[in-house]
Amino acid sequence: MKIGLYFGTFNPIHAGHLIIANHMAEHSDLDQIWMVVTPHNPHKKKSTLLDDRHRLQMVHLATEDYDTIRPSDIEFSLPQPNYTVNTLVHLLEKYPMHQFSLIMGEDNLNSLHKWKNYEVLLANHDIYVYPRINSAVADATLLANPKIHRIEAPVIEISSTFIRNNIKQGKNVQPLLPQKVWAYIDHNLFYKK
Known part of the structure; x- marks a missing residue:
């Protein structure tokens, strides 16, 4: 089975994440999309994150109605801070029957050369790239790599930071979130302070 790994802190997961994940499931050769919740991104301050659980x-709430999109806590058991290359080694050991690919925005592709052991990622895993508005076009030689698959997906410019800031300001962000996610955030009073 071909699995697309969509990494993120998902703080919170929003409609944009689901639109991209569903588009990848429906318009690529990926069989499933795993939403990999990262406990700590090495480039973000952990203090800004809600608790991992x-x-x-x-x-879980956002993806339970999708057959091809699943949550993953695979990185919760790995030493922190963790890097994508380590996660892939762990996944290949645990699920040798699957083929794992990465899903990322064009902005991340442009900084791929800064990732730990990016050459290993590029040599061993396909990378599915979706467009971003504020991203420079990726290097032509990188796009020519047979492991890079540019998918013409909808351009989604919703950010979790925007959602958190608006909740803090008392603004209505319900249309940007799956209904069950909004109810969970509202019930727990998340992002109010």
Whole structure:
């Protein structure tokens, strides 16, 4: 089975994440999309993140009606901070029957050369790239790599930061979130402070 790994802190998961994940499931050769909840992105301050279990629960709530999109807590058991290359080694050991690919925005592809052991990622895994508005076009030689698959997906410019800031300001963000995720955030008073 071909699995697309969509990594994120999902703080919170929002409609944009689901639109991209569903588009990849429906318009590529990927069989499933795993939403990998990262406990700590090495490039973000951990203090800004909700507890891991709350973010995972929101991903569960957001994806439970999708047959091809699943939450994953695979990185919760790995040493932190963790890097994508380590996660892939762990996944291949645990699920040798699957083929794992990465899903990322064009902005991340442009900084791929800064990732730990990016050459290993590129040599061993397909990378599915979706467009971003504020992203420079990726290097032509990188796009020519047979492991890079540019998918013409909808351009979604919703950010979790925007959602958190608006909740803090008392603004209505319900249209940007799956209904069950909004209810969970509202019930727990997340992002109010």
